[in-house]
Amino acid sequence: xxxxxxxxxxxxxxxxxxxxxxxxxxxxxxxxxxxxxxxxxxxxxxxxxxxxxxxxxxxxxxxxxxxxxxxxxxxxxxxxxxxxxxxxxxxxxxxxxxxxxxxxxxxxxxxxxxxxxxxxxxxxxxxxxxxxxxxxxxxxxxxxxxxxxxxxxxxxxxxxxxxxxxxxxxxxxxxxxxxxxxxxxxxxxxxxxxxxxxxxxxxxxxxxxxxxxxxxxxxxxxxxxxxxxxxxxxxxxxxxxxxxxxxxxxxxxxxxxxxxxxxxxxxxxxxxxxxxxxxxxxxxxxxxxxxxxxxxxxxxxxxxxxxxxxxxxxxxxxxxxxxxxxxxxxxxxxxxxxxxxxxxxxxxxxxxxxxxxx
Amino acid sequence: xxxxxxxxxxxxxxxxxxxxxxxxxxxxxxxxxxxxxxxxxxxxxxxxxxxxxxxxxxxxxxxxxxxxxxxxxxxxxxxxxxxxxxxxxxxxxxxxxxxxxxxxxxxxxxxxxxxxxxxxxxxxxxxxxxxxxxxxxxxxxxxxxxxxxxxxxxxxxxxxxxxxxxxxxxxxxxxxxxxxxxxxxxxxxxxxxxxxxxxxxxxxxxxxxxxxxxxxxxxxxxxxxxxxxxxxxxxxxxxxxxxxxxxxxxxxxxxxxxxxxxxxxxxxxxxxxxxxxxxxxxxxxxxxxxxxxxxxxxxxxxxxxxxxxxxxxxxxxxxxxxxxxxxxxxxxxxxxxxxxxxxxxxxxxxxxxxxxxx
Numbered sequence: 001x002x003x004x005x006x007x008x009x010x011x012x013x014x015x016x017x018x019x020x021x022x023x024x025x026x027x028x029x030x031x032x033x034x035x036x037x038x039x040x041x042x043x044x045x046x047x048x049x050x051x052x053x054x055x056x057x058x059x060x061x062x063x064x065x066x067x068x069x070x071x072x073x074x075x076x077x078x079x080x081x082x083x084x085x086x087x088x089x090x091x092x093x094x095x096x097x098x099x100x101x102x103x104x105x106x107x108x109x110x111x112x113x114x115x116x117x118x119x120x121x122x123x124x125x126x127x128x129x130x131x132x133x134x135x136x137x138x139x140x141x142x143x144x145x146x147x148x149x150x151x152x153x154x155x156x157x158x159x160x161x162x163x164x165x166x167x168x169x170x171x172x173x174x175x176x177x178x179x180x181x182x183x184x185x186x187x188x189x190x191x192x193x194x195x196x197x198x199x200x201x202x203x204x205x206x207x208x209x210x211x212x213x214x215x216x217x218x219x220x221x222x223x224x225x226x227x228x229x230x231x232x233x234x235x236x237x238x239x240x241x242x243x244x245x246x247x248x249x250x251x252x253x254x255x256x257x258x259x260x261x262x263x264x265x266x267x268x269x270x271x272x273x274x275x276x277x278x279x280x281x282x283x284x285x286x287x288x289x290x291x292x293x294x295x296x297x298x299x300x301x302x303x304x305x306x307x308x309x310x311x312x313x314x315x316x317x318x319x320x321x322x323x324x325x326x327x328x329x330x331x332x333x334x335x336x337x338x339x340x341x342x343x344x345x346x347x348x349x350x351x352x353x354x355x356x357x358x
Numbered sequence: 359x360x361x362x363x364x365x366x367x368x369x370x371x372x373x374x375x376x377x378x379x380x381x382x383x384x385x386x387x388x389x390x391x392x393x394x395x396x397x398x399x400x401x402x403x404x405x406x407x408x409x410x411x412x413x414x415x416x417x418x419x420x421x422x423x424x425x426x427x428x429x430x431x432x433x434x435x436x437x438x439x440x441x442x443x444x445x446x447x448x449x450x451x452x453x454x455x456x457x458x459x460x461x462x463x464x465x466x467x468x469x470x471x472x473x474x475x476x477x478x479x480x481x482x483x484x485x486x487x488x489x490x491x492x493x494x495x496x497x498x499x500x501x502x503x504x505x506x507x508x509x510x511x512x513x514x515x516x517x518x519x520x521x522x523x524x525x526x527x528x529x530x531x532x533x534x535x536x537x538x539x540x541x542x543x544x545x546x547x548x549x550x551x552x553x554x555x556x557x558x559x560x561x562x563x564x565x566x567x568x569x570x571x572x573x574x575x576x577x578x579x580x581x582x583x584x585x586x587x588x589x590x591x592x593x594x595x596x597x598x599x600x601x602x603x604x605x606x607x608x609x610x611x612x613x614x615x616x617x618x619x620x621x622x623x624x625x626x627x628x629x630x631x632x633x634x635x636x637x638x639x640x641x642x643x644x645x646x647x648x649x650x651x652x653x654x655x656x657x658x659x660x661x662x663x664x665x666x667x668x669x670x671x672x673x674x675x676x677x678x679x680x681x682x683x684x685x686x687x688x689x690x691x692x693x694x695x696x697x698x699x700x701x702x703x704x705x706x707x708x709x710x711x712x713x714x715x716x
Contacts, residue, residue, distance in 0.1 A: 178602040179579070179587035186575045193551065193572060214551060217544045218576065221537070226665050229537035244536040304662065307584050 009104065010205055012258040013097035018069045021045040021098060024130045029100075032125075035116035038109060042126045043098035044068060044091040047075050048083035050135055057087045057137045059127060059156065063147035063335070064267050065259060068092050071149070073337055080351030086141065091127045093148070094118045095266030099126075102262030103205065112262055113200020120148075120274045124155040142354060143293070144168035146335040147305075148267065151176075151274040157291045158276040165358040167293035168350060171300045171332055174276045174314050175284050180305055183222055184272045190214035191261045200262050208261045215264070216252040223252070225302035225331035235329050239338050288317040294358035295321040298349055300334040302327075320358075324349050367462065368563055370616040371455035376427045379403040379456060382488045387458075390483075393474035396467060400484045401456035402426060402449040405433050406441035408493055415445045415495045417485060417514065421505035421693070422625050423617060426450050429507070431695055438709030444499065449485045451506070452476045453624030457484075460620030461563065470620055471558020478506075478632045482513040500712060501651070502526035504693040505663075506625065509534075509632040515649045516634040523716040525651035526708060529658045529690055532634045532672050533642050538663055541580055542630045548572035549619045558620050566619045573622070574610040581610070583660035583689035593687050597696050646675040652716040653679040656707055658692040660685075678716075682707050 011017065021043050029040035045068040050057060058081060060071050068090035075081045075088050092098040095118050105111025131137045143156045143164050150172020157167045158174070173180075191197055194211025202208055228235045229244060241247035256264070280286035295318050299311035308325050315323045326349070328334040328342045337343030369375065379401050387398035403426040408415060416439060418429050426448035433439045433446050450456040453476050463469025489495045501514045501522050508530020515525040516532070531538075549555055552569025560566055586593045587602060599605035614622070638644035653676050657669035666683050673681045684707070686692040686700045695701030 177587060178589060179584040183579045186579050189572055214547055217547060221541045221544050226537040227667060229535060231536060309585060
């Protein structure tokens with residue numbers, strides 16, 4: 001089946017938008033919560049070359065609402081993740097619109113409003129198969145990710161401790177917090193309360209526009225921080241926006257409105273239930289204690305989802321770890337690297353971690 | 359006209375719910391933005407006795423979604439605001455449901471969806487008339503308030519500097535921040551997007567229940583702080599709730615769902631446009647520089663609306679002022695005094711301010 005056939009419905013989820021990428025065939029993939037995705041595809045992109053001894057691989061999953069494309073800015077010859085040195089695998093989440101997802105699966109085959117519950121551990125089981133079966137890799141130099149990418153990083157490090165030499169969970173937690181769940185419920189409800197959503201069975205994803213707008217609005221409140229929006233600071237101008245309203249339209253709505261509502265809901269549900277302690281019968285300390293990776297826990301100061309204190313709490317349970325907070329007015333979205341110094345700070349920490357023996 | 363006739367529509371806005379209170383007749387009250395409320399009533403409650411020299415009065419306005427009742431917990435014989443010593447006036451905001459409001463004004467008289475734009479300065483002009491015309495008071499020992507009450511406190515201190523001897527703006531700002539505006543837009547949109555709201559012309563306020571539920575949900579995300587909701591902290595249990603879901607239903611929804619949607623929107627609009635710099639052609643430093651009151655600026659640490667840094671920024675422009683941050687997991691809702699030590703800390707600062715010569 002060609003990519004064009006799989007991604008017919010929404011021009012956002014195409015190679016025209018995201019560049020070339022690959023699909024790994026998972027066959028009929030059984031999910032943690034019981035259902036199976038038939039003929040399941042895991043999308044991914046690689047950069048660099050796997051060396052002979054297969055010991056130069058990095059896995060770099062992405063955040064909520066993202067794809068592999070959004071991580072590419074942290075891969076480059078002048079950066080810590082240098083593709084002349086490393087083989088970088090950027091997997092796409094199940095449900096993100098490039099892998100098997102609600103919008104590219106017909107309703108009668110379990111798509112759209114029928115799409116099954118997917119969990120973070122399903123992503124990591126799928127990625128593990130890609131890494132081992134497709135590439136024959138037994139050890140990873142580094143697993144890193146931001147936000148839901150951090151959830152995936154933790155799941156990798158807890159589930160396959162002997163494989164992960166280094167880990168960098170950035171602005172995310174190993175176990176979702178009740179406050180995150182409240183936030184996720186609010187932005188999911190913003191979409192689901194739009195009558196056009198119709199329990200996930202819309203004929204045109206762009207018809208759910210008011211739901212997606214409310215979703216973007218809630219993200220604008222929580223995604224950065226109060227200080228970013230201070231009228232003296234006017235940080236939005238440095239970011240290239242004439243006003244807060246301009247930023248709402250041309251940053252937040254521009255980001256979300258092209259996406260498929262069910263895809264977003266599938267990812268949000270995964271986020272809402274992310275918890276590595278399920279690997280140890282609910283004992284978080286036991287689960288995090290299994291991590292063998294040299295770990296840099298990298299929260300963003302002023303992050304309204306994942307305050308430094310929540311990340312420090314988890315870091316204290318990881319044997320060989322350091323807390324590396326990064327200051328920025330961009331709050332949770334520091335990772336977007338809109339301010340050059342933020343991107344540089346993140347890259348510096350990654351570089352230091354890669355140079356640390358593990 | 360009897361209270362019963364004025365407050366027919368919603369049992370929440372009755373003396374059965376709020377106890378006895380008074381109405382001050384403002385006549386036809388012209389608003390800052392141009393329209394007039396005919397036969398306008400300002401509700402208020404007083405506690406204590408005005409002394410002969412009329413120099414023992416305190417004005418204590420309330421927050422968004424509140425009434426005078428919500429401030430009464432800070433007035434008592436064992437507290438700083440002791441009614442055996444002070445005459446305490448607790449005015450109700452225009453639009454709060456006890457004063458003239460959308461829900462108690464028929465549509466053809468400018469009520470419901472036709473209710474005019476009201477501004478913080480309208481509240482303060484109305485309260486000034488109450489204080490001077492009804493009671494003949496020329497000087498106030500203290501003006502204080504929380505959140506929108508802080509906005510009103512600032513407006514009092516800037517507009518009538520010679521009258522206000524002491525001021526305590528608690529967890530609120532003199533000039534609304536763009537981040538607050540984003541938050542206000544999100545929770546107003548939660549109500550307005552409910553089809554039952556019908557541009558403000560519903561026949562039953564309780565029919566707008568899903569809009570009010572979404573509104574409550576957004577407040578649950580921003581009203582406290584992430585740390586409150588930490589799964590190890592389980593602060594909700596100390597607050598008397600079995601779970602976060604229980605707290606959403608029996609704290610947040612219990613608070614908002616009885617209220618009138620248009621009343622909430624009228625108050626939210628006021629909040630969104632609060633800015634004392636309008637008294638000085640947009641120059642905030644000039645406006646705050648006019649304050650003669652001895653001022654304690656009292657932000658709550660972990661407040662997701664009004665971080666200490668925003669409040670400190672304004673405090674630095676007030677001549678005779680001190681910054682008095684109060685730590686609490688309750689974030690913006692520290693003022694609810696659910697944890698006894700929070701209430702005590704607030705009362706201690708108020709007591710110290712009242713004892714300071716001014």
